[in-house]
Every structure is written in C-alpha cells, then in structure tokens.
Amino acid sequence: MRLPNEKFKKLNSKIFIIMIPLILSAFTHLWNIDGFPSIYRDEDHYLRKAMHVLRGLGPQEGPTELLSYPQTTYTHPYFGQLFLASVLGSFGYPDSLNPTTTFTSIKEVFMVPRLLMGLLAILDTFLLFKIAERRYNMTIGLVASILFAVMPLTWIIRRIWLEPIQLPFILASILLALYITNPNLAEKRKSIPIVLLSGTLLGLAIFTKIPVVSLIPLVGFMIYSNSKNFKLIGLWIIPVLLIPLLWPMYAIFQGELNEWITSMYWQIERQNSGLFSSIEKLFNIDPILVGFSFIGLAYAVVRKRDLFLILWFVPFIMFQLVSSYVQYWHLIPIYPALCIGCAILITDVSKIFRSQRIKNLLPYSLLTIIGVYGIIVTSILISLNLTSFHYEVISVLGNEIQKANKITTESSSYNNKDNNIHSVTVLGNNYFLWFPKYILDKNGINEYKNYYHHGDIKTNKIVLAVGDDFIDEMTRYNKSSINIDELSVLLYRSNFTSRIEENQSAVPHRNIYPFNSLIDLDPIATTSVEIRANLAHDVTKHIQTDNVTQYGKS
Numbered sequence: 001m002r003l004p005n006e007k008f009k010k011l012n013s014k015i016f017i018i019m020i021p022l023i024l025s026a027f028t029h030l031w032n033i034d035g036f037p038s039i040y041r042d043e044d045h046y047l048r049k050a051m052h053v054l055r056g057l058g059p060q061e062g063p064t065e066l067l068s069y070p071q072t073t074y075t076h077p078y079f080g081q082l083f084l085a086s087v088l089g090s091f092g093y094p095d096s097l098n099p100t101t102t103f104t105s106i107k108e109v110f111m112v113p114r115l116l117m118g119l120l121a122i123l124d125t126f127l128l129f130k131i132a133e134r135r136y137n138m139t140i141g142l143v144a145s146i147l148f149a150v151m152p153l154t155w156i157i158r159r160i161w162l163e164p165i166q167l168p169f170i171l172a173s174i175l176l177a178l179y180i181t182n183p184n185l186a187e188k189r190k191s192i193p194i195v196l197l198s199g200t201l202l203g204l205a206i207f208t209k210i211p212v213v214s215l216i217p218l219v220g221f222m223i224y225s226n227s228k229n230f231k232l233i234g235l236w237i238i239p240v241l242l243i244p245l246l247w248p249m250y251a252i253f254q255g256e257l258n259e260w261i262t263s264m265y266w267q268i269e270r271q272n273s274g275l276f277s278s279i280e281k282l283f284n285i286d287p288i289l290v291g292f293s294f295i296g297l298a299y300a301v302v303r304k305r306d307l308f309l310i311l312w313f314v315p316f317i318m319f320q321l322v323s324s325y326v327q328y329w330h331l332i333p334i335y336p337a338l339c340i341g342c343a344i345l346i347t348d349v350s351k352i353f354r355s356q357r358i359k360n361l362l363p364y365s366l367l368t369i370i371g372v373y374g375i376i377v378t379s380i381l382i383s384l385n386l387t388s389f390h391y392e393v394i395s396v397l398g399n400e401i402q403k404a405n406k407i408t409t410e411s412s413s414y415n416n417k418d419n420n421i422h423s424v425t426v427l428g429n430n431y432f433l434w435f436p437k438y439i440l441d442k443n444g445i446n447e448y449k450n451y452y453h454h455g456d457i458k459t460n461k462i463v464l465a466v467g468d469d470f471i472d473e474m475t476r477y478n479k480s481s482i483n484i485d486e487l488s489v490l491l492y493r494s495n496f497t498s499r500i501e502e503n504q505s506a507v508p509h510r511n512i513y514p515f516n517s518l519i520d521l522d523p524i525a526t527t528s529v530e531i532r533a534n535l536a537h538d539v540t541k542h543i544q545t546d547n548v549t550q551y552g553k554s
Helices: 002-030 041-054 079-089 103-135 138-150 152-158 162-178 185-208 210-227 230-242 246-253 257-269 275-285 287-302 307-322 328-352 356-382 388-404 430-440 470-474 481-493 539-551
Strands: 424-427 447-449 461-466 495-501 528-534
Touching: 002 103, 002 138, 002 152, 002 356, 041 079, 041 103, 041 430, 079 103, 079 162, 079 185, 103 138, 103 152, 103 162, 103 328, 103 388, 103 430, 138 328, 138 356, 152 162, 152 275, 152 287, 152 328, 152 356, 162 185, 162 210, 162 328, 185 210, 185 230, 210 230, 210 307, 210 328, 246 257, 275 287, 275 307, 275 328, 287 307, 287 328, 287 356, 307 328, 328 356, 388 424, 388 430, 388 461, 388 495, 388 528, 424 430, 430 447, 461 481, 470 481, 481 528
Parallel strands: 424 447, 424 461
Antiparallel strands: 461 528, 495 528
C-alpha cells in the first residue's frame, strides 16, 4: 500500500508546483485587462479582421474596406482572424454583449478578446513548464515558468496581436516533439499521431504569421533526435508546409495572385529601426530578465552547447536580422527561450559552490529575489488605466453617427441604404471606424472611409473623426489637389461637436522606471480627436459647387 501512497503524494506535490506559476500568471495576465496596456492600433486591425469573418464577409478584406494599406491587401495569413472569430463567435460575440455606444459597453467588447489573450498566456505558462521539465528538469521548468508569469516583459502578450495567438501553438508543437521517443514498431505507430499533431500545430502557427517558419529546424531536430527516423520527419513536414500554403492558394482561387505577390514584396521592403532597436525596447521594459536571459543563452550555447536553445534562438534572430522591419512584439516567439536561458543560469550558478546546502537553496533564493522584483514592477504597470481615450473616442463617435441616423419626417425607412438623408458617410482613422461599422451598424446603412477620394461622398450627412494631420492621413495615397481641396471644404463646413483628449497624466513619473519604459515604446499616435459633423441635406452640393468654382473654369 505504500507505493500508491507515495505516487499519490508525488502527484500532489507536482500539481502544487505547477499551480504556483499558473496562479501568478492568472494574476499578471488577467488583472485590469480592460485598463492596461493601452489599445495599440494593430489590436484594432486584427479585431476588425476577426469581425469581417464574423459578419460572414470572409477572411480577406478588399482595397475599398478599412485597410491601413489599401494597395497591399494581403498582409498576413488568415489563422489569426479565423481563430479569434471562431473562439469569440462560439460565445455569440459581440451581439451577445448587446453592444451600445456607452463607455462601459465599448469596454466590455474590448475586454472579451483581451480575456482570451490572458487565458492563452496562462496556457503558455503551463506549456513552458512542461517543455523545460521534459527537456531539462522540474527545477528549470518551475523557474522558467515563474519568470514568464511575473516578469514585466510578458505584459506585452496581453495585447491582441498575432504573436500571442501563435505562441501556444508553437509551444504545443515543441512539447509534442519532445514526447516522441526512440520507437520500436509498436511505439512508432503511437508516435505518428503525435508527429502529425505537432506538424499541424506548427503549420497553424506559420499560417498565423510567417517568421516562425524559422522554428522548423528546432522542432524537426527534436523529432529526429528523439526518434532517429527520417520517415517521421517526412510525415511531420507535410502539414507544416501545406497549411501555410492555403494563403497563396486562396489568392490564386480568388484570381489575386499578383496582388498577393505585390503584398509580399511590400512586406519584404518595409523598413524601420530594425532588430537592435526592438531588443533595446525589450531591455527598457525588463532589464533584469533580458540582461540575465542573454547571459544565460550565451552560457547555454558556449558552455553547454545546448542545441535546443541554439535552434530556438539563432534561426529566429537571423530571420529578424535580415528583415528590414522589426517591432519589439515580433520577438514574442523567443520569450520562452529567454526565460529558459535565464532559468539555466539561475540553477547552474550554484554549482560554483562546494556546499550542498548552498547548491540546493541558492537557485530558489535567486528566483525569489527576481520573482518578487518582477511581481512588484508588473503589478505597478498593470494597475494603470491607459485605455479610456480609445473607448471614449469610439463612444462619442458612435453617438454622433446614431444621432445623424435618426428618422425624420422626410422618410420612414431607417434601413434603406439608398436613402441619402439617413445614411451617413463617416471619415476618420480606421482604428476608430471599425467598431461602429462592424459592432454598432448591424444593418450596414452607413459608409465608413479612412481614405478620401473624389466622388466618394454619396450621402448628404457626414461625420468626421478628426485626429492629427487629418487631411494628410486621409489623402496620403492620392494627394491630388481636388482630393485635398474637397476634404478641406468638408472640414471647413463641418460643425464642431466635441473634442476628446488623452489623459497625459495617466502614466505618472514618466522619467522613472518602470513608467519610462512605456514612453515612446509604440509609434506616435494621435492624442486628440475632434468629432465634427455636417448633417445638412445639401453638403454634397456644397462640395460640388466649390469644386466647379475652383476647377470648372479651366
């Protein structure tokens, strides 16, 4: 009877150990998800794509829709928006929330997908624990997963980006590869489903965003080193390659292969400050974890010749190095590797001491010191409220649109899209416009445009969300005189209704860490938005009259 009792105690002990990082991760990734971090523009981008799917419009947007880059419609593969749409849609999102233009309702609509990101982060923590435990030992698994759970660096995966979506698929693929052992015939048959599932998960990760193709050598090496079987590698690679090929195949099916190729060239040719600037931003966010992680990775590579970490880190960094456009969140797929590298350093530093007691206690002492630092800094950051400006702009804009949509005695049909009196054209930044278009305007009676072209205005009512450099932004792909002048007339003849200002004091002590790590982290966004409207029935006539006055005499 003692043997089962011992196994039961060992199981309970392991469950207790696993629960430590999971509870910490639940706190750091679910606390105040509606307030921190600020809504970054790419979050609106991916939520818009998910809503495009949920409204039955398919995974691919066209050039006339609310795209940031209408000339390059194929920006990323489809799994990100398909995943968001399928998970959120299974709960009736967003209609089950009964969304309105109130501040609270808008916050709830954003909170649900952020809750999903938090749950994925908890899953990431568990998968990282199992990977490090399987590859190394339980101590490294515990240290790495706690670092991942509490350190300031991982608040980044709270945002609704593609990288946090693909990360659990990457980790699950790696974990399955580690569970493949050197098989005899019976075990080989058991390995085939694991191999196929590992390949499918990595294929879906690549189908989310292409750069993780650089992790193929890592997972492939793990499968071969554990099985010594090239046939399993051949079986594994099939879904890895075929699933991402659905993207160009869809373009071919739509007769848009040239557009897909043009978009690929555009992605390759994009430029910004590059990899080293992104690493610098990560260091500013979390100097302790990033600093010790790179030392730990160097130690594991040079001293221990750890191919696992080498193949995880080096090919991915090389891919980003040759890329001209790298943002700090693009490095999320290597965050677990950084935590493992730091965990190896923490556990191995005790080996320099002869005392067995010091060897046993030092790793946990170091983990406690670093972990307490991490949870304090992270708690300070995640308690901030940085999202109110975004919610308020959408709320005020939505109210103004609904005000313009009100029925008058001139027509009794609210849903008649051809009735120019009650249909409204809304001009502004697509990061604000997607919400009223896909969430609030269920009947699709209004037109939403984030670029202005001559002849676009077909309605007599116009609402404008005017941010910084409004005219330049609205005409940046067609800066003809007629476009600029017509938009200037619209702006001049519109009536001011309200102004929303971002609270610059939302981040206190801007020159002190950790608050200074948030300053200049993201590209500069507008901090003030005016909502303006022209609800006169002859607004298009004014544009046409002014246009004839200026251009008709030539």
